[in-house]
Amino acid sequence: MSALIEVEGISKAFGGVQALATCHLEVQQGSIAGLIGPNGSGKTTLFNVITGYERATEGEVRFGGTAITNSSPERVFALGIGRTFQLTRIFARLTVLENMLVATQRREGWMRSLVRGAGSSSERSRAIELLEFVGIARLAGEPAGNLSFGQRKLLELASLLVADPAVLLLDEPAGGVNPTLIKHLAERIRELNKAGKTFLVVEHNMEFVMSLCETVTVLSQGSTLISDRPDVVRADPAVLDAYLGGEGVDEDADADAGRAVDEGGVTAASRVEVIGERRADAPARPPILTISGVTAGYGGGDILKDVSFEVPEGGITCIVGPNGAGKSTLLATVSGLLRPRLGEITFEGKRLNGLSPRQIVGRGVSLVPQVHSLFPQMTVGENVEMGAFTIRDRRLVAERLAAVAELFPIVTQRAKERAGSLSGGQQRLVEFARSMMLDPKLIILDEPSMGLDPQTRGAVFETVSVMNAQGRTILLVEQNARAGLKLSTSGIVLENGMVRLRGSGREVLEHPEIGALYLGGSVAHAA
Amino acid sequence: MSAAGALEPAPRRRRLPAWPLWLVALALVGVFPLVFTDVTTTSIAVFTLIFMVSAAAWNIFSGYSGYLALGHAVFFGTGAYTFALTAQDWHVPTGWTLFALLPLGGLVAGAVAIPLGLIALRTRRHTFVVVTIAMFFVFQLLATNLPFTNGTSGIQVNTPLWSPYTYNRPFFYMTLVILVLTVIVSWAVRRSRFGLQLMAIRDDEDRARGMGVRVWPVKLTAFALSAIPIGMVGGMYAYFLGVIYPQVAFDPLFDIAIALMAFLGGLGTLAGPLLGALVLESLQQYFTEQFSNSSLYLIIYGGLFLLVILLLPRGVIPSLAQFVGSRRARAASRRSGGEDAGGLGVDVAGATP
Numbered sequence: 001m002s003a004l005i006e007v008e009g010i011s012k013a014f015g016g017v018q019a020l021a022t023c024h025l026e027v028q029q030g031s032i033a034g035l036i037g038p039n040g041s042g043k044t045t046l047f048n049v050i051t052g053y054e055r056a057t058e059g060e061v062r063f064g065g066t067a068i069t070n071s072s073p074e075r076v077f078a079l080g081i082g083r084t085f086q087l088t089r090i091f092a093r094l095t096v097l098e099n100m101l102v103a104t105q106r107r108e109g110w111m112r113s114l115v116r117g118a119g120s121s122s123e124r125s126r127a128i129e130l131l132e133f134v135g136i137a138r139l140a141g142e143p144a145g146n147l148s149f150g151q152r153k154l155l156e157l158a159s160l161l162v163a164d165p166a167v168l169l170l171d172e173p174a175g176g177v178n179p180t181l182i183k184h185l186a187e188r189i190r191e192l193n194k195a196g197k198t199f200l201v202v203e204h205n206m207e208f209v210m211s212l213c214e215t216v217t218v219l220s221q222g223s224t225l226i227s228d229r230p231d232v233v234r235a236d237p238a239v240l241d242a243y244l245g246g247e248g249v250d251e252d253a254d255a256d257a258g259r260a261v262d263e264g265g266v267t268a269a270s271r272v273e274v275i276g277e278r279r280a281d282a283p284a285r286p287p288i289l290t291i292s293g294v295t296a297g298y299g300g301g302d303i304l305k306d307v308s309f310e311v312p313e314g315g316i317t318c319i320v321g322p323n324g325a326g327k328s329t330l331l332a333t334v335s336g337l338l339r340p341r342l343g344e345i346t347f348e349g350k351r352l353n354g355l356s357p358r359q360i361v362g363r364g365v366s367l368v369p370q371v372h373s374l375f376p377q378m379t380v381g382e383n384v385e386m387g388a389f390t391i392r393d394r395r396l397v398a399e400r401l402a403a404v405a406e407l408f409p410i411v412t413q414r415a416k417e418r419a420g421s422l423s424g425g426q427q428r429l430v431e432f433a434r435s436m437m438l439d440p441k442l443i444i445l446d447e448p449s450m451g452l453d454p455q456t457r458g459a460v461f462e463t464v465s466v467m468n469a470q471g472r473t474i475l476l477v478e479q480n481a482r483a484g485l486k487l488s489t490s491g492i493v494l495e496n497g498m499v500r501l502r503g504s505g506r507e508v509l510e511h512p513e514i515g516a517l518y519l520g521g522s523v524a525h526a527a
Numbered sequence: 528m529s530a531a532g533a534l535e536p537a538p539r540r541r542r543l544p545a546w547p548l549w550l551v552a553l554a555l556v557g558v559f560p561l562v563f564t565d566v567t568t569t570s571i572a573v574f575t576l577i578f579m580v581s582a583a584a585w586n587i588f589s590g591y592s593g594y595l596a597l598g599h600a601v602f603f604g605t606g607a608y609t610f611a612l613t614a615q616d617w618h619v620p621t622g623w624t625l626f627a628l629l630p631l632g633g634l635v636a637g638a639v640a641i642p643l644g645l646i647a648l649r650t651r652r653h654t655f656v657v658v659t660i661a662m663f664f665v666f667q668l669l670a671t672n673l674p675f676t677n678g679t680s681g682i683q684v685n686t687p688l689w690s691p692y693t694y695n696r697p698f699f700y701m702t703l704v705i706l707v708l709t710v711i712v713s714w715a716v717r718r719s720r721f722g723l724q725l726m727a728i729r730d731d732e733d734r735a736r737g738m739g740v741r742v743w744p745v746k747l748t749a750f751a752l753s754a755i756p757i758g759m760v761g762g763m764y765a766y767f768l769g770v771i772y773p774q775v776a777f778d779p780l781f782d783i784a785i786a787l788m789a790f791l792g793g794l795g796t797l798a799g800p801l802l803g804a805l806v807l808e809s810l811q812q813y814f815t816e817q818f819s820n821s822s823l824y825l826i827i828y829g830g831l832f833l834l835v836i837l838l839l840p841r842g843v844i845p846s847l848a849q850f851v852g853s854r855r856a857r858a859a860s861r862r863s864g865g866e867d868a869g870g871l872g873v874d875v876a877g878a879t880p
Binding site for chain 1: 735
């Protein structure tokens, strides 16, 4: 076997953000290779660089020994590399069969294509054959936009096969798909592999990757961490660290936090004392938010299954869990964006489910979403004021603004600057400030450290502590499980939409099972 | 329940062949000036045909590719001026011979489209719309200010000495010929590999590239192809009016009108733009005649559009097709005893049992 795809020292920067840093990858001819890594580790960016959708800043991509770095997507496909997209992409207004015929075009001169009908009879029968292979031939005449999510995945795969590419790059083929279809997909991939196709698969479903792939490459912060057999990768403690967040880095971040905080403009004096105080009295408090037996989903099936837990008043509760565990769905349910099918959510003893998001905000629950949500063209000051949009009383708004500005000096220091010009960490702080404008009792933070470097992350976490010390209860979803749990008074582990572990932050953090949750299978990892 | 087994069969759609309908429509249009001989009526018919060609040609690019171009008056004006200038400079005798200059107008418009496309097609969506509008204004300025266009005084075209009673007929039938050719091209594009690539670009250009579609030649060809018939009827317009001015040849209302016609009838369909142009242009001409140049038709235009956007947001033809389709599906499910309750096989593997 020889390497069919070689990625050598590829780097890619978006503005100041280094998405890929001298990344290496080899895919052997005829193999199924896996590519894993925590969110934001650069997997999709690497796919985009290989297939010509993004230009690499440095490095080389070789296909069958020939350099194809920064070729156009058309050329990469013509050479024999087909790819699917994370958010399945099909041609929605073409029929399923027409979708299949698009890729047959590649050997066709464009002048001739003008006079030739779309798809010769042999191409059409080949297309139908492939649709039968994936199991959606009966939908050939339907507009592709009518297909379900799972069927779109199958169509996306089949439509590439028409051109008979040597390699298929699949971006999360099992994402958002039910177990039956995942099995079906895995079988199809194995069958194609037997017929000689090479695969490179990005996937968060560890069982899927570990059972399907011969080699697994782990990306972490844009670099290759390890590339080896699945069992070796699974047993490597560095891989677990990448998923859970390195502890060593956190210590540094804590040490640097003071400086970072001052740069960011947050004075968090007396924070250490407060943290100690809060930790001492937190367990005695009653729950402010109670979630009992909540089952919810988006129509395609339940994502949360009978979830129950309590958020103690005055504490920081951290929810962790692998991708697709239902963390964001849970937050959406609490904030009223999604109605639970079963179960009840009570806040301060009153039912929350059934209320609109606006009413829930009115009760004192404030959500800071995962993606940056500031209005980039508006100034920092205007953004924070928008947080109090529903308050008519100008004096009250001014009072709140003053209080928030005291906690977040960035609000006054950078008041006149456009929010879009701030760094990622600073934007987070402004988002926090905005969420404080309605004087919420419970602040929900969805992945506050997402996309931040360790120092800024430390500063953001310090701010979370400070907000908590000011009497706000915090409910936090965090990708960096170690840092999140360390900060928290109680921790909850979600897996497959169910609560797997519950306890104090430290208990959860030190639980031996937590590694297995992230990497699948049974891994005995001493935390 | 296997994933494949969970997929419901798609209802079979039996489609009647459409060509007899097209022939009947063509025959009806063909006898129109023989039945309605009134000069006002036939001149409205000529204008309507000109706009039917324009909307259908515009649809070849914008309808199939999804790129909303709002500057096709550039090609209309280019065709008109090419026609008027060559007729004048080459001393072509008026009458039937002059029609021979129309293809030249089309070709020049197509040639102009290539550099414009090379610039405009670098952008997408809103930016593309704005760039095409900007190009239009550049051309309007050029038409007013270039030395050979005779500025705002315009250029005269020698009108033929035909009988005033049947004067409009040659214009009507020549425009009809152009219309038939345009519709055939539009139909051929739609069913060709080229058209499939265009529609793939419309649905997801980046993915189309990832499937080997070379988007540049495809987009540029469609852009130029849509300019040619518009250039030809631009020449026809100049000939029919007997004179051409910059503000008439390069009219911003033309840009908007043909887009609205295609939207009204159904963007990206074969018959939609024809229907839209037929309704809107004839109405507009009629109202202009009736209420002597008042702007009343603009109000009716606006009201009609509000109605269409509210009730038939995808245009008349697609909405009708959908209505007929769902009627048939319901009838089919009644016949099969409600077995096909899942509808169009949309509900599938992803759904919970």
